[in-house]
Amino acid sequence: METLINTLKQEIDEEFIVQNADMAEHTSFKAGGKADLLVIPQDYEQLKFTLQKVADSGLEYYILGNGSNILVKDGGFRGVIIKTLPALQGISVDYEDAEMIVQSGVLLSVAARTAAQNMLAGMEFASGIPGSVGGAAYMNAGAYGGEMKDIITAVRLISRDGQKEYTLTCDEMKYGYRHSVLYKTGDIVVSIMLQLKQDNPHEIFDRMTELNNKRNDKQPVEYPSAGSFFKRPEGYFAGKLIEDAGLRGLTYGGAQVSEKHCGFIINTGNATAQDIVTLMHLVQASVKEQFDVDLEPEVRIIGED
Ligand SMILES: Cc1cc2nc3c(=O)[nH]c(=O)nc-3n(C[C@H](O)[C@H](O)[C@H](O)COP(=O)(O)OP(=O)(O)OC[C@H]3O[C@@H](n4cnc5c(N)ncnc54)[C@H](O)[C@@H]3O)c2cc1C
Structure with missing residues (x-):
């Protein structure tokens, strides 16, 4: 990791190479763990350079956009997260x-x-x-x-x-x-x-x-979330299934099935990623038991417990 950081510093300003980066600050859920390294290239050449050097390093890496569909688990991400914003703004x-x-x-x-x-x-x-x-x-x-x-x-x-x-x-x-x-x-x-x-x-x-x-009007935009948490299962709507399963408002720690739109899991303030994942499992199990439908997350969940 040290060698990689030193190599990246040749092209990228130090402030955009962040060790132990708190991913709650870079994701719309405002929850979750830290990435060993977060690199934020400032233009296309820097992005290309970062991809090449990180690939050469053999470390795990993951691409982040605006972080509105990603949850990083509380144990954090072992490796490098490369944030494509703010480069490529044309x-x-x-x-x-x-x-x-x-x-x-x-x-x-x-x-x-x-x-x-x-x-x-x-x-x-x-x-x-x-x-x-x-x-x-x-x-x-x-x-x-x-x-x-x-x-x-x-x-x-x-x-x-x-x-x-x-x-x-x-x-x-x-x-x-x-x-x-x-x-x-x-x-x-x-x-x-x-x-x-x-x-x-x-x-x-x-x-x-x-x-x-x-x-x-319809979505709990006032709370941190990652939008509709689950994909639409064939022939159903996830939010309707969750509502019909009686799960509106179901809460686990700081995570809640939104009262306003049951397809959303929201962070009511202090949710951990584990709260969100546990609530996801509770919802999946209940919907499976009552309607025999598998709900698959649309949100990308990465990192370690
Ligand atoms: C309040 C709210 C409402 C939402 N409403 C909707 C909606 O109506 N419809 C909908 O589809 N989604 C919705 N979303 C989810 C989300 O905004 C979308 O999925 C969006 O496209 C994710 O873009 P992002 O840049 O935030 O990606 P991220 O969350 O950063 O990443 C999502 C995935 O894209 C990959 N990725 C990001 N950038 C790149 C890149 N340049 N090249 C390759 N891969 C990349 C990442 O690796 C990751 O796997 C909503 C989210 C919120 C919080």
Whole structure:
């Protein structure tokens, strides 16, 4: 680890190489353990350098976007977490062809607002999802009938070891419900190309406002969480199953099944990652017992107990 840190310091400012980094500060759950090392490259060259050197070191590593779909267990992460924000913040817009290229560190809210300002529609569904473009392209984030795969035409990637840059078409990304080929390859999104549609900006902003008002009405946005905790099981809605199982408000330590939206597990203040994971198991067991349905977490849970 020491050798790696010294190598990284050749290219990256010390303040962006953090030992024993508290991951609660970098995840929307505001809970969980520490990473042995957190590296925050400030531009693409630094990201590439970090990937190469970390891969060479043989240490475990994990890519973090905006941390809105990740829980790091209380025992922490043995290895290196590489945070892709704040590097890769570029956006370019081609109004004539209704295309946009967005780098992976850009927040979805910013990308959607930029599209609307440039009179391009199609990102409204994503404007309230608190993730980065990279995280959203990785897992095909979606809401209100839209998914990233509906607007992505191509994805620019860098291999996990930082050695190879390449492009995949939307088809080659093998997108499915909260799934892409990157779950297998582990490669990293650098930018995405989007096909949008020209439209009246007032109407685009109106649609965005309507969806975000709906989101704020229905979701416990006032509490830390990672959004819908479970994937939608085929033929059901996770939140409805949890509600019907009588689990609304079920609490374990500082973790709670949200009163407002049963699909959310929230941190009521002092939840540990273990509280959240235990509550997840309680919910899974109860739903399995009552409806014989397996709930699979959408949230990525990493690290040690
Ligand atoms: C209040 C709230 C509401 C939410 N609503 C929705 C919703 O409506 N729809 C929805 O789909 N999600 C929703 N989410 C979950 C989350 O915002 C999305 O899944 C989002 O796409 C995650 O992006 P991120 O940058 O935060 O990724 P992270 O949480 O940092 O990472 C998620 C996964 O993506 C990988 N990843 C991140 N960046 C990259 C990259 N550049 N290249 C390759 N892999 C990468 C990580 O390794 C990890 O496996 C919500 C979350 C919250 C807290």
